[in-house]
Amino acid sequence: MQQATTQSGIIDTSYREAVREAIRDAIKRDERVFLMGEDIGRYGGCYAVTKGLLAELGPERIRDTPLSESGFTGAGIGAAMAGMRPIVELMTVNFSLLALDQILNTAATVRHMSGNQCGVPLVIRMATGAGRQLAAQHSHSLEGWYAHIPGLKVLTPATLEDARGMLWTALEDPDPVLIFENVMLYNMTGKLATDAGPVGIDKAAVRRTGRDISLITYGGSLWKTIEAATALAAQGIEAEVIDLRSLRPLDDATIMTSVTKTRRAVIVDEGWRSGSLAAEVGMRIVEQAFWALDAPIGRVCSEEVPIPYPSHLESAAIPQTPKIVAAVKAALGRP
Amino acid sequence: MTAPAEKPRLSREHMLDLLKQMIRIRRFEDKCYELYTQEKIRGFMHLYDGEEAVAVGIIPLLEKRDRIVATYREHGQALVRGVPMTTVMAEMYGKQEGCSHGRGGSMHLFDQATNFYGGNAIVGGGLPLSIGLALADHIQRSDIVTTCFFGDGAVAEGEFHESMNLAALWGLPVLFVCENNLYAMGTALAISESETNIQQKAACYRMASEAVDGMDVIAVEAAGRRAIHAVRESGKPYFLECRTYRFRAHSMFDAQLYRDKAEVDAWRKKGPIMHLQGWLQANQMIHPEDVPHMEADIDAEIAEAIAFAEAGTWEPVEQLTRFTYAESIFPANR
Numbered sequence: 001m002q003q004a005t006t007q008s009g010i011i012d013t014s015y016r017e018a019v020r021e022a023i024r025d026a027i028k029r030d031e032r033v034f035l036m037g038e039d040i041g042r043y044g045g046c047y048a049v050t051k052g053l054l055a056e057l058g059p060e061r062i063r064d065t066p067l068s069e070s071g072f073t074g075a076g077i078g079a080a081m082a083g084m085r086p087i088v089e090l091m092t093v094n095f096s097l098l099a100l101d102q103i104l105n106t107a108a109t110v111r112h113m114s115g116n117q118c119g120v121p122l123v124i125r126m127a128t129g130a131g132r133q134l135a136a137q138h139s140h141s142l143e144g145w146y147a148h149i150p151g152l153k154v155l156t157p158a159t160l161e162d163a164r165g166m167l168w169t170a171l172e173d174p175d176p177v178l179i180f181e182n183v184m185l186y187n188m189t190g191k192l193a194t195d196a197g198p199v200g201i202d203k204a205a206v207r208r209t210g211r212d213i214s215l216i217t218y219g220g221s222l223w224k225t226i227e228a229a230t231a232l233a234a235q236g237i238e239a240e241v242i243d244l245r246s247l248r249p250l251d252d253a254t255i256m257t258s259v260t261k262t263r264r265a266v267i268v269d270e271g272w273r274s275g276s277l278a279a280e281v282g283m284r285i286v287e288q289a290f291w292a293l294d295a296p297i298g299r300v301c302s303e304e305v306p307i308p309y310p311s312h313l314e315s316a317a318i319p320q321t322p323k324i325v326a327a328v329k330a331a332l333g334r335p
Numbered sequence: 336m337t338a339p340a341e342k343p344r345l346s347r348e349h350m351l352d353l354l355k356q357m358i359r360i361r362r363f364e365d366k367c368y369e370l371y372t373q374e375k376i377r378g379f380m381h382l383y384d385g386e387e388a389v390a391v392g393i394i395p396l397l398e399k400r401d402r403i404v405a406t407y408r409e410h411g412q413a414l415v416r417g418v419p420m421t422t423v424m425a426e427m428y429g430k431q432e433g434c435s436h437g438r439g440g441s442m443h444l445f446d447q448a449t450n451f452y453g454g455n456a457i458v459g460g461g462l463p464l465s466i467g468l469a470l471a472d473h474i475q476r477s478d479i480v481t482t483c484f485f486g487d488g489a490v491a492e493g494e495f496h497e498s499m500n501l502a503a504l505w506g507l508p509v510l511f512v513c514e515n516n517l518y519a520m521g522t523a524l525a526i527s528e529s530e531t532n533i534q535q536k537a538a539c540y541r542m543a544s545e546a547v548d549g550m551d552v553i554a555v556e557a558a559g560r561r562a563i564h565a566v567r568e569s570g571k572p573y574f575l576e577c578r579t580y581r582f583r584a585h586s587m588f589d590a591q592l593y594r595d596k597a598e599v600d601a602w603r604k605k606g607p608i609m610h611l612q613g614w615l616q617a618n619q620m621i622h623p624e625d626v627p628h629m630e631a632d633i634d635a636e637i638a639e640a641i642a643f644a645e646a647g648t649w650e651p652v653e654q655l656t657r658f659t660y661a662e663s664i665f666p667a668n669r
Binding site: 065070071075076079081083084086101114151 | 658
């Protein structure tokens with residue numbers, strides 16, 4: 001890595017650099033791995049994630065594609081079925097809709113409809129989320145939507161460790177894995193161990209422990225939720241924060257253990273409220289931990305509106321720390 | 336009958352083999368139709384009746400290591416490729432002895448042993464998949480050819496154009512076989528395409544191409560030989576349009592309101608089986624007992640396939656969620 005070493009074994013890095021290092025590491029580790037997508041090579045990546053990789057790894061491993069999302073996603077599926085381990089970068093979730101046929105009708109179904117003869121060990125990465133004033137067509141958070149689909153796995157790395165470590169584990173998975181990188185996290189900086197490597201992808205993580213309420217979230221909303229928990233602590237409310245990490249499958253055990261302990265839950269999800277992942281998590285709590293609850297489950301989701309361009313309206317449309325604080329107080333019956 | 340341009344194989348033995356393979360598909364599907372009316376086979380079922388010369392002309396030319404991607408009208412391709420008729424029939428019954436474990440049915444015949452990648456039922460959906468299979472072979476410097484079958488309807492899809500461009504741009508070993516039967520379900524080519532000469536579309540992608548009478552198995556075979564040779568030698572894609580016709584309805588739910596019976600009858604007179612059989616008779620290359628002998632062999636094979644499917648077993652409902660992931664990550668009913 002190119003980052004300055006500030007102390008032995010720990011580096012200062014960013015989410016963007018952690019993802020880049022994960023890609024570089026995977027390609028060097030396994031000759032079957034290659035990355036393809038729009039503007040990943042000569043341009044250096046829409047969010048500069050892949051900057052420098054073309055020069056270092058060459059055009060066979062860092063393959064620029066035309067604007068043919070369905071075509072090159074399908075190419076990733078076929079290459080995976082024929083023994084490669086492709087990483088397809090779809091730039092953003094917004095453009096993934098142009099590849100939805102291949103993701104849903106092919107990648108997610110082939111193992112099943114072939115009676116287990118063909119698997120698709122493909123990883124698809126894409127940016128997701130609002131917050132950069134990119135307006136209604138470039139600000140979707142559809143990861144919860146993809147989590148509806150049997151046959152797919154859906155990951156949402158929120159920390160530097162997960163940005164660095166989830167990719168390799170996903171590549172080792174025999175089934176298609178979608179990785180959603182929230183656009184607001186790419187500039188996030190922090191410390192990372194120099195030997196940081198693959199991480200598990202099947203468990204949620206308790207990012208903050210607390211006794212009074214469980215805040216269940218993922219991706220870009222994790223840091224707003226932690227900020228809310230810190231503010232609440234100053235008022236004597238100890239919130240437990242769960243980072244789901246994987247939206248499909250969901251780690252029910254970690255959720256229920258926490259909710260059973262705190263007896264209250266608020267779910268924070270940048271997806272729109274109706275038919276959201278938050279609705280799924282909430283319903284699972286009702287199914288599995290209803291008798292442990294002392295209060296109705298709360299939700300902080302995006303408002304039911306396409307994401308607007310002006311900053312103040314965009315901010316109001318998606319989950320923010322004050323809304324999370326207010327939802328927690330409502331669940332606790334506190335003023 | 337078109338004379339093949341190179342390596343003509345007009346021996347009696349070879350011609351009778353082509354004839355038998357076409358009759359084998361036809362009689363198999365005639366029986367499938369019957370079994371459908373008896374509700375042994377359900378769901379969507381699309382018959383290849385009239386188009387047999389395409390699969391029979393091309394697939395036997397492929398090597399064992401080559402790959403095939405097909406559509407939901409793929410019974411013929413599967414049978415010619417060597418997927419056993421027993422497991423194809425069991426699949427159509429939905430029995431777990433089927434070639435896709437019964438999970439796919441008529442539209443999703445898969446067979447890893449013969450590199451048969453379905454059985455794709457989204458029009459155009461198999462095209463990007465074929466690009467990926469060929470990309471893997473290109474990266475691994477192999478000489479494997481991926482043959483992708485699709486219909487004229489797929490040509491209107493964006494995935495067709497994306498795939499044609501990617502194959503030509505990256506120089507991938509794909510043989511595109513367009514089975515142009517003139518109708519996308521019930522929409523005639525002239526109603527869906529501004530340019531109805533499909534072969535010409537390949538030129539936009541600087542791809543070598545050829546159009547052939549898809550009712551003439553010898554012409555298809557000759558063109559297929561040229562095409563496969565070109566792909567294998569150059570590693571680059573090739574586009575082959577086979578002009579054919581579907582005698583039966585699009586699927587079992589089609590009342591055929593969109594075409595005249597007279598048109599169907601006219602095409603039937605050019606049918607690939609009649610065409611070859613007539614030519615063999617005119618050239619005194621077929622004996623009166625040849626076809627009855629073939630039909631007896633084929634009928635015995637079909638009877639065996641039906642017996643296999645009938646004796647097949649239903650997968651236990653307890654196994655419902657299998658094959659969604661390599662390992663089950665969900666408890667039952669979750």
